[in-house]
Amino acid sequence: MTPRIYLRVSTADQAEKGFSLDAQREKALAWCRYEGLEGARLYPDAGLSGKRDDRPALTQLLRDLQAGDVVIVYALSRLGRGGAIQLLSIIGQIREAGARLVSLTEHIDTETSAGRLMLTILAALAELEVEQTRERTEAGRLEAARQGIYPHASDSLPTGWMRGEDGRLVESPDADVVRLIFSQGRAPYNATAELLNAQGLTGPRGGRWQVPQVRRIVQYPYWQGYMNYRQTVLPDQPASWIRIPAPALVTQDVWQAAQRDARTNHAHKRPDKFPLTGHLLCACGTPLQGRDQGAGPAVKPTHNRRRAYTCYPRVRGSDTCPSNGRSTRNWYTAEEIADQARALLATYLSGPSDPAHLHVLTGLPAATDPHAEERADVERRLTALARMQLDGAIDYADYRTLRAELMAQREAIPPVSTPIRSDLPDLTNLAEAVCASTNEALAELLDILDVTFQIGDDGVALRSVRPFAL
Known part of the structure; x- marks a missing residue:
């Protein structure tokens, strides 16, 4: 058991109040003689504030501690003046080392019940201090936000903005990247990400650009000229949001031109494998998703793998498909369906004047038959x-x-009367392009023409080609 005496004084004024190093040392040594402890070691920190955590003598004391040692201080204020949290942290390190703390002024000994009670009180004070600090910090942040100052680091801002020298939002070096993304219009997110990576541009976190990062930028309202502080933490309480002025990186028209429906950027879209994803509906009306049948780590290399479109329960919202009563086993071979879709779309484009095709291609109501x-x-x-x-x-x-x-x-019986359209353009070249298209090209054409197919017992049917108004 080694008695270790910690001594600290910060100013000359403390010497007048009895806190001098000599006074502290004499009282501590007297206590050691009374307890019969010999070989006391001294750890003096002269002229250092108790709020500092990097005091050399205290650091050395904590490093030298052994189980069974006794740490003696004249008063708890000598050990720390940085609040209950700091003091409790130092005491915790002493106890973790298996040592005992004695404070002469407060008559505290951590080996006694009174000393343990004091530690409990200190823990409560530390928690109160944390709460008060948090409240003061939050109040300061809110006041700064009301004054148009962003109260956090730039890392938490949307890409394209940063804190200026006065704390107000200004354009960051990534602002041009944001504009480049919006300049792609409604191009698929993966195509935009590939473009950025090909140009050697790094993502918001320093890595390669990914689809979620591009989507997040496209959907963020950069045109508003402000950001809503606290919107992320209080999404359901718009009255609590605070508007902080921010430079508009794009116009509202540019922003709107880049918004697109989910089909263009479907989560499971792989144009090279599944060009119809986002454009093909099950007979029950659920969007079909591409899937590699037989793929997975447990599948043998010789297994016959097939690409297929599947009606998933999580997408349709029910365990079984209403059209056939199955779960996910109602799959459709991707290559066959894509070939049918090409042929069908080409047929419609080749004969736009056909009464059976006209209303689908133009969006006009189908001709009615009074008989x-x-x-x-x-x-x-x-x-x-x-x-x-x-x-x-x-x-x-x-x-x-x-x-x-x-x-x-x-x-x-009179035949169905169909209006004759003499203004329909010749779409033969487009029909030929559809027939000869690769999967990637077909997916792009379907996006442009906004095509919707639906599969049934009789194969693929063309439901709409909009807004392709002739």
Whole structure:
């Protein structure tokens, strides 16, 4: 057991109040003689403030501590004056070393119940100090924000902004990168990220640009001329947000021109493998997503891997697909579906004047048939007549007579009138480009034409080509 006496004095005024190094040393040595402790070692810090954590003698004392040692101080204020948190931290280090602390003025001994009570009180004071410091800090930040000063480091700002010398927001060196991203318009996020990486531009965290980083920049309202402080921590309390002026990096028109729907930048979009992702719906109406069937670490290299489009439960919001009652097993071979989609779109583009194609290509309402009910009735009667003949319920001669009458009635029904469009352009070249397109080119064309396909029992159907108004 080694008694270790810590001594500290900061100013000459303390000597007049009995805090001189000599006075502290004499009282500590007297206590050691009373306790029968010999071989006391002294650790004096002369002329140092107790608020400092880097006091040489105190650092050496804590380094020399051994289990069973006794640390003696004249008063707790000699050990630390940086508040309850600092003092509790020093006492904690003494106790972790297995040593004992004795303060002569306060009559504190950490080996006694009274001393342990004092430590509990110090812990409570430290917690109170932390809360008060946090409240004062937050109040200062709010006041700074109200004055237009950003109260945090530049690292927490959106890309393109930084704190100026006075704390107000100014453009950062990355502002031009933000403008470059918006200049790409509605290009897919992955294409923009590849462009930035090809130019050697580093991402917000110093690495390569990724899709989430590009998306975050595109969706942030840089045109507003301000940022909402506290919006991130209080997203549901807009009344608590504080507007801090910030330079507008783009105009509202440029920002709006870069916004796009999720299909253009689908999370699972791989144009080289799945060009229809974001443009292909299941029969139940759920967007289909591309998937490598048979892929994964547990799959043998010889396993037959297939690319497919799948109706996922998490996307449709139900365990089973309403169209066929299956879960994720209703997959569709990607290559076959892509070929069908190419052929179908090319057919529509090649014959835009076809009544069956016109309303899909232009977005105009489909032509109505005022004689649809009469036409359907004749078809039903023809079907029933054929069934009667097959079942032998009617003589063949009568069958031919009745069938001729029904066919005459069907021919007499006026055909569906379709408006003739003489202003439709020749889209043959576009149709040929669709047929010859690679997967990447097809995906780009589908984005431009805003195409929507839907798959059913009869294969792929074209639902819309908008806003491709002819």
